[in-house]
Amino acid sequence: MFKDHRAPAPDPILGVMQAFAEDARDGKIDLGVGVYRTADGRTPVMRAVKAAERTLLDTQETKGYVALSGDPAFHAAMRGLVLGGVIPSDRVAALATPGGTGAVRQAFELVRRVRPDATVWTPSPTWPNHLAILDGVGMRRRSYRHYDASSGGLDREGMQADLEGVAAGDLVLLHGCCHNPTGADLALEDWRDIALLLAERGAVPMVDLAYLGFSDGLEQDAVGLRLIAAALPEMLVAISGSKNFGLYRERVGLVLALCDGPKAAAAVRGTLAWLNRQSYAFPPDHGARVVTTILTDPALRTQWEEELTEMRERIDSMRRGLADALREASGSDRFGHLAGHRGMFSLLPATPEQVETLRREHALYMIGDGRINVAGLTPETLAPAARAIAAVLR
Numbered sequence: 193m194f195k196d197h198r199a200p201a202p203d204p205i206l207g208v209m210q211a212f213a214e215d216a217r218d219g220k221i222d223l224g225v226g227v228y229r230t231a232d233g234r235t236p237v238m239r240a241v242k243a244a245e246r247t248l249l250d251t252q253e254t255k256g257y258v259a260l261s262g263d264p265a266f267h268a269a270m271r272g273l274v275l276g277g278v279i280p281s282d283r284v285a286a287l288a289t290p291g292g293t294g295a296v297r298q299a300f301e302l303v304r305r306v307r308p309d310a311t312v313w314t315p316s317p318t319w320p321n322h323l324a325i326l327d328g329v330g331m332r333r334r335s336y337r338h339y340d341a342s343s344g345g346l347d348r349e350g351m352q353a354d355l356e357g358v359a360a361g362d363l364v365l366l367h368g369c370c371h372n373p374t375g376a377d378l379a380l381e382d383w384r385d386i387a388l389l390l391a392e393r394g395a396v397p398m399v400d401l402a403y404l405g406f407s408d409g410l411e412q413d414a415v416g417l418r419l420i421a422a423a424l425p426e427m428l429v430a431i432s433g434s435k436n437f438g439l440y441r442e443r444v445g446l447v448l449a450l451c452d453g454p455k456a457a458a459a460v461r462g463t464l465a466w467l468n469r470q471s472y473a474f475p476p477d478h479g480a481r482v483v484t485t486i487l488t489d490p491a492l493r494t495q496w497e498e499e500l501t502e503m504r505e506r507i508d509s510m511r512r513g514l515a516d517a518l519r520e521a522s523g524s525d526r527f528g529h530l531a532g533h534r535g536m537f538s539l540l541p542a543t544p545e546q547v548e549t550l551r552r553e554h555a556l557y558m559i560g561d562g563r564i565n566v567a568g569l570t571p572e573t574l575a576p577a578a579r580a581i582a583a584v585l586r
Contacts, residue, residue, distance in 0.1 A: 204320075204560050212557045220555035221573050223564040226372065226536060228435060228503055231570045238438045240496035244485040252481075257474045260465040262288020262446070266480040269487040270431060270446050273410070274401065278418045282454040285461035287468060288475040289445035292402050292432025297325050299398055299428045299447050301467050302460070303363050304331055312398075313355065313364045315339075317539070317561065319372045319400070322365060336364075339374045341541060344529030346376045352385065360394035363428070366420075369413040370403035370535020373563035377407065377534045383416035387423040398428040405436045405500045406507065407534040425452035433483050435536075436500055442479025507536055510569040517578035527581075536567045546584050554580035 208224035227235050261267070267286035275284070289295040303310055312331050314322055315338035326333045334357070337350030358364060366386070371377050378386070390397055399417050407413045421427050426449075433444030447464060451457040468475060486492045515531035530538050542550070542562035550556040556577055558564045569577060 208557055208559060211551065215555060215557075217555045219576065220557070221568065221577050222557050223566075223568040223577070224557045224559050225568075226565050227440060228438065228507075228536065228567045231506070233570070235440065236438060238496065238499050240486050240492050240499060241438060241482055243492055243495070244482045244489075247485055247489075248478075248481060258477050260468045260474060261286065261461065262475045263477060263480055263484065265488070266484045267446070269484045271448060273487060274404065274414060274417070274429060274431060274448065275421060276411070276414060276418055278422045279450055283451050283457050285449040285451060285457045285464055287447040287449075287464040288477075288480055289447060289468075290472065290476055291434060291443040291445040292400070292430060293321060293325075293445070294443070294475075295430035295432065295445035295447045296322065296400060297329075298464065298467050298471075299430050299449075300325055300329055300331060302428070302447070302449065302464060303396075303398075304329055305463065305467075307361050307363075309361070311359070311362045313358060313362060315351075315365065315367065315371070317373055318365070318367070322400070338371070339376055339539065341539075344376070344539075345532070346378065346382070348382065351382075352389075355386070355389055358389070358393045358395045362393070362395040364390060364395055364397050366397055366399050368399045368401035368404065368417050368429075369407040370537070372402065372535070373537050373539050373559070373561065375530075375533025375535055375538040375566075378416055380416060380419070383419050387420045390420075391424055396426045396428065397424065398430065400430050402430075402432040403435050403535050404431070405497075406504055406536065409504070410497065410500070421450055424450075426450055433479060437479075437483055437486070437496070439479045439482065442482070443476050444479035444483055445475075446480075507567050510574070511538070511566045513571070513574045514566060514569060514578060517574045518582060521575075521578040521582035536565050537563055538566060539563050540581065540585065542581075542585055549584050550580055554584070556580045 205225060212222045229235055266288060271284055287298055289298050312326055312333045313336050314333055316335040317339060336354035337347045340347035369377055397420050404410060404413050429448040431446040434440045449460045451460055486496050512531050515528055518527035519525055540562040544560045547558055547560050547562060
């Protein structure tokens with residue numbers, strides 16, 4: 193069976209992780225892997241998470257199965273966090289999943305089942321796994337322009353022009369905030385324009401919300417998503433708890449399917465539970481219960497929001513510091529747009545050859561397309577990272 197089997201090409205991010213781990217040089221800098229890090233290089237367990245886990249340890253009396261769709265209390269807590277009450281709960285179907293990746297997969301699987309002829313429109317560029325999952329499930333996809341490399345910002349005109357090709361029943365993928373890999377986000381007027389266009393065309397938005405709270409704050413980061421939710425009859429949201437709760441290895445994810453009425457929501461709820469049954473049956477619960485405990489305990493929620501603010505402010509500080517250091521190292525403002533990006537990522541105008549030169553000659557690691565994780569920087573590494581980037585990206 194396996195004699196002539198050839199494995200798929202390894203994930204480039206995992207390749208960067210391995211190469212960095214094997215590099216014995218002092219002063220190496222990892223801007224590749226997309227996880228939050230403190231100034232001393234740790235991905236910490238949040239204090240609110242530890243407190244919630246202590247509560248669960250003391251009070252939880254069973255590890256029995258919950259439901260195929262996950263814990264209803266988790267659904268309700270996350271629904272409130274993301275939607276803020278703009279949609280009646282009986283119009284929303286929810287599904288707990290193994291991480292945000294599982295949420296993306298199950299959302300695509302839902303669309304494939306109910307509308308197999310749909311085209312999925314993805315921003316260019318986007319998180320590579322969006323495209324890999326779509327190809328894996330055999331869905332038709334097209335891209336629309338999102339990033340303008342010449343300005344380092346949103347390609348607003350290109351995006352609008354490309355989305356004119358959207359047809360009724362198509363799915364349009366949007367990044368809720370902190371666009372991965374570019375850091376160039378939609379402004380509120382862009383969300384309004386997209387809502388009008390999708391309403392006119394009869395298409396459905398799907399928002400990948402992996403970084404809620406990492407851009408401008410929990411409420412501010414959800415404004416565009418809520419605007420679209422209030423304006424359209426249907427919508428999908430794929431949510432991750434990896435970043436804003438620091439629960440990477442606990443695999444906390446959720447799909448929210450906004451439907452045009454309670455009857456449709458009940459049908460979608462049943463289909464989502466069926467999809468879980470067909471893939472991994474019951475979703476993981478520990479991380480989801482940690483999140484529920486935090487969101488429903490006022491003291492823990494306050495502590496979590498304070499920690500999330502600290503994380504966001506550290507990222508913002510490193511982002512501004514990098515822009516300043518690059519201005520000094522390059523003697524120009526050609527990297528000034530980095531200061532205006534949001535979240536952990538930005539996209540440098542680097543070729544794969546330049547990325548390899550940065551690794552080989554400067555021990556500076558990033559993804560091959562030039563994506564950098566700003567959270568991987570520290571006050572001590574800002575200057576050497578900027579000097580290396582300015583030297584190679586002349």
